[in-house]
Amino acid sequence: MVYKSEGGSIYYKVSGPKDARAIVLTHGAGLHSGMFDKQVEALKSRFRVITWDMPGHGQSYKLDGELPVEKMSDIIIGILDELHIKNAVVGGQSLGSWVAQLTAILYPERVSGVVNISGTPIEKPTSKIAMYGFKAWLAISRLLPIGPMFRFTAKSKAVTQQARDFALDSMVGIGKKQFLFIIAGMLTAEGIKVPHGARKPMLITHGDHEMPKFVEKVCCQWHEATPGSSYFVIPNAGHNGNQDNPEAFNAALEQFLMSFDAS
Numbered sequence: 001m002v003y004k005s006e007g008g009s010i011y012y013k014v015s016g017p018k019d020a021r022a023i024v025l026t027h028g029a030g031l032h033s034g035m036f037d038k039q040v041e042a043l044k045s046r047f048r049v050i051t052w053d054m055p056g057h058g059q060s061y062k063l064d065g066e067l068p069v070e071k072m073s074d075i076i077i078g079i080l081d082e083l084h085i086k087n088a089v090v091g092g093q094s095l096g097s098w099v100a101q102l103t104a105i106l107y108p109e110r111v112s113g114v115v116n117i118s119g120t121p122i123e124k125p126t127s128k129i130a131m132y133g134f135k136a137w138l139a140i141s142r143l144l145p146i147g148p149m150f151r152f153t154a155k156s157k158a159v160t161q162q163a164r165d166f167a168l169d170s171m172v173g174i175g176k177k178q179f180l181f182i183i184a185g186m187l188t189a190e191g192i193k194v195p196h197g198a199r200k201p202m203l204i205t206h207g208d209h210e211m212p213k214f215v216e217k218v219c220c221q222w223h224e225a226t227p228g229s230s231y232f233v234i235p236n237a238g239h240n241g242n243q244d245n246p247e248a249f250n251a252a253l254e255q256f257l258m259s260f261d262a263s
Helices: 033-043 069-082 095-106 128-143 148-158 163-172 176-189 213-227 245-258
Strands: 002-004 009-015 021-026 047-052 088-093 111-117 201-205 228-235
Touching: 002 069, 009 033, 009 069, 021 033, 021 069, 033 047, 033 245, 047 069, 069 176, 088 095, 088 176, 095 111, 095 176, 111 245, 128 176, 148 163, 148 176, 163 176, 163 213, 163 228, 201 213, 201 245, 213 228, 228 245
Parallel strands: 021 047, 021 088, 088 111, 111 201, 201 228
Antiparallel strands: 002 009, 009 047
8 A cells, every 4th residue: 555645655554454453563774564574464363453664665755865764653643544543553673663652752642552673762862882883884884885785784683594685685675875865864863852752551672682782781771761661582583583583572562462451
């Protein structure tokens, strides 16, 4: 399906019964909605699952500048409006986690819960050391040939070959120009100012082989500082943990979805 956003056409997919509880899943930087195929299969008999491609990714419109992360929440709400869905659980992986959190903060009446996969709290600034590292990586990426850059990035995101192959294929499909627009947008998004974090039931997850390593530490601290949050370490998994070990992640996700009232 296609949603006509302010910037251009957004591809999205809907699975599951129309009257079922809804969940919207947002992929990470350089990937696309197909990263949630195993979650769609596991949930679609009992939930209405919406997955979508952010601008510059997958089948959505191409970028001519930095990814406007601050506008992604508006697209999610637009899709929900198009589907006549009153509220939904919102979830995301890495950059998609920021999008999910931002949606819950800006549109609290439309969000019933938040799922974070290898994400960090959007209201907390990334450490200066990590930001220097990201900016240096972006600068180096501009100079590297496309093949080695994408292969290195794919290998760092996942531990299973299948998940690595998916990441590599996704980035190759996007191309270097779009990928750099996306990463630049992610770095700009780090400066988004919000008054507080998402005040909704929350699942915080990450892989036990998380990379970059600081994500694991931040997620643990985030859980400890967030009353009522659920925390799950995905075994045998990296940054793209929902793909590395979908069985373990899906079990934790379903348990979380059934743990609170969505009304």
